[in-house]
Amino acid sequence: MGSNNTRLTGRVIFKGDPGYKEAIKNWNPYVDTFPLVFVFAQNACDVSNAIKWARENDVPLRVRGGRHALDKNLSVVKGGIVIDVSDMQKVHLDKKKGIATVQTGIHVGPLVKGLAREGFMAPFGDSPTVGIGGITTGGGFGVISRSIGLISDNLLALETVDAKGRILKANSTCNEDLLWASRGGGGGTFGYNTEYTFKVHRAPETATVFKIIWPWEQFETVFRAWQQWAPFVDERLGCFFEVLSRVNGLCHAEGLFFGSKPELIRLMEPLLSAGTPSSVVIETLFYPDCIDFLDPDEPIPGRSDQSTKFTSTWATNLWPEKPISVMKQFLEETTGTEAGFFFINWGGAISRLPKDKTAFFWRKPLFYSELNASWVDKSEEASNLALVERTRLLLKPYVVGSYVNVPDENIENFGSAYWGTNFERLRRVKAKYDPENVFNHPQSVPPLF
Ligand SMILES: Cc1cc2nc3c(=O)[nH]c(=O)nc-3n(C[C@H](O)[C@H](O)[C@H](O)COP(=O)(O)OP(=O)(O)OC[C@H]3O[C@@H](n4cnc5c(N)ncnc54)[C@H](O)[C@@H]3O)c2cc1C
Numbered sequence: 001m002g003s004n005n006t007r008l009t010g011r012v013i014f015k016g017d018p019g020y021k022e023a024i025k026n027w028n029p030y031v032d033t034f035p036l037v038f039v040f041a042q043n044a045c046d047v048s049n050a051i052k053w054a055r056e057n058d059v060p061l062r063v064r065g066g067r068h069a070l071d072k073n074l075s076v077v078k079g080g081i082v083i084d085v086s087d088m089q090k091v092h093l094d095k096k097k098g099i100a101t102v103q104t105g106i107h108v109g110p111l112v113k114g115l116a117r118e119g120f121m122a123p124f125g126d127s128p129t130v131g132i133g134g135i136t137t138g139g140g141f142g143v144i145s146r147s148i149g150l151i152s153d154n155l156l157a158l159e160t161v162d163a164k165g166r167i168l169k170a171n172s173t174c175n176e177d178l179l180w181a182s183r184g185g186g187g188g189t190f191g192y193n194t195e196y197t198f199k200v201h202r203a204p205e206t207a208t209v210f211k212i213i214w215p216w217e218q219f220e221t222v223f224r225a226w227q228q229w230a231p232f233v234d235e236r237l238g239c240f241f242e243v244l245s246r247v248n249g250l251c252h253a254e255g256l257f258f259g260s261k262p263e264l265i266r267l268m269e270p271l272l273s274a275g276t277p278s279s280v281v282i283e284t285l286f287y288p289d290c291i292d293f294l295d296p297d298e299p300i301p302g303r304s305d306q307s308t309k310f311t312s313t314w315a316t317n318l319w320p321e322k323p324i325s326v327m328k329q330f331l332e333e334t335t336g337t338e339a340g341f342f343f344i345n346w347g348g349a350i351s352r353l354p355k356d357k358t359a360f361f362w363r364k365p366l367f368y369s370e371l372n373a374s375w376v377d378k379s380e381e382a383s384n385l386a387l388v389e390r391t392r393l394l395l396k397p398y399v400v401g402s403y404v405n406v407p408d409e410n411i412e413n414f415g416s417a418y419w420g421t422n423f424e425r426l427r428r429v430k431a432k433y434d435p436e437n438v439f440n441h442p443q444s445v446p447p448l449f
Pocket of ligand 1: 027062063064065066067068069070074075085104124125126127129130131132133134135137138139140141142186187188189191192193194405406
C-alpha cells in the first residue's frame, strides 16, 4: 500500500478523547464494543483517507451509518477504526426528474419526512432513526413497499469508496455489477458508500393510516386471521402485525392504505372481525402526517435501553398450528419487555421484480417474520440467546431464508439464507472490487475467483 503517511481527516475521536463515550453507543447495547478510533467523515475524501490509514497501520475497519446494526462486529470493531458517515446528511431533490441524491449519513425518518413535505414519497420502515447508509444495502422495507418496492429497488446510482481508497460511481452504465450488488448484497462489503441516488415518487395528497390493538390473549386468533388476509389483500395496503412478550402485553397491527377510509374499512373486515379489538384508530391524513403517525420523531441516533437478539425469516406458506404454538411458547417464556414477534405482508411491487434483477433475492414469500429477545442484565444474556436460537430451529421447517439487515450470526450457511442463488454472483462481484477481502465482517460476502 505504499508509504505509511496517510493522515486521518474529518472529525477524529480516539479512545479517551471527548466524545468517545457517546460514539461507542449503538442502538443495540448488545453490539457495543471499544474501537480504537472513530472517524466522522465530512466527505468522500475523509472516507478514502481513513481506509488508506487503516490498511497502512494494519487496523481492522468498519463503516457505520445509523448505528442500528442488530448483530455484533458489523459496523463497529474492537481495537479498530469505525468510519462513520453520519455527519454527511445533505439531500438534493430534483423534482422534475423525480430523483433524490442523498449523502449516506441521513436517517430514514428525516429523509422521508423531508421528501413528503415536498410532495414526494420513498419507502420507509417502522423506525425513523434507522440509517439510510445501512438499510439501503440490505433491501429496506415498510408499509408502502407493496406499492413502490424496497428502498434498494429505488436505488439508481451510488458513490462509494473502494478498498484502495478510490472514489467510484456505480449506475446502470458504469460499474453496473457494483450497483447490482449494492441493491441487497449487504452492508460494509462492496464499498463504503457516501452518496445514494434514489428514484422518488409523487405522493398523493392524503392516505389512510390505522392502528388496531387487541387483548394480548387473542394474538393466536388475530395472527391466523392476519396471515390469511394480509398477503392477499389489495396491494395498496401495507400492514405489520406485532405481538410483544406476555410481560409487555401489546398485540397490535399498524399500516397504511393508499385509498379512502370507507374502502379501507371494507378491505379490513377480516382483520377487524378477528377477536375483539380494544382500540381501533383509522384516519385519513395528509401524506406527511401519515409518516408522523406511523414513525413519530425520536431523538437521533436512537438507543434501546435493552440489549436485543434478533433473527429473521420469511414464510412462503401459511403457518399451520405448530409454528403458532412455537411463537406462543416463546412469548410466554421470554421476560424482556421489548421482546416479541413481528410480521409484515409481502407481495405487490416487491414481488414483481425477478429475483436476480438485484442482489435482493426473497421476492416471492407471503410474509416476513422476525423475533427478538431482550434483556437489561448481562446475567440474562445467555438464556435469551439460547431461547432465540431454539425458537429459530423450531420454526425452520416452516420458513425460508433470512434478511441480511436483520442478521443472525448463528446462521452458518448465511450466503444462501440471505441471498439464495444470487450468492455466487455476489462473490464474483466481491472478487472484482475487493479481491483482498479488506472490507470483511462476520457475515460479509467472501470473494470467489
Ligand atoms: C429499531 C429498528 C427498526 C428497524 N426497522 C426496519 C424496517 O422497518 N425495515 C427494514 O428493512 N429494516 C429495519 N431495521 C433493520 C435495519 O435495516 C438494519 O439495522 C440496518 O442495517 C441499519 O442500518 P444503519 O445505517 O442504521 O446501521 P449501522 O449499524 O450504521 O450499519 C449496519 C450495516 O450497514 C453497513 N453500512 C452502514 N453504512 C454504510 C455505508 N455508508 N456504506 C456501506 N455499508 C454501510 C454497516 O457496515 C453494517 O454492516 C430496523 C432496525 C432497528 C434497530
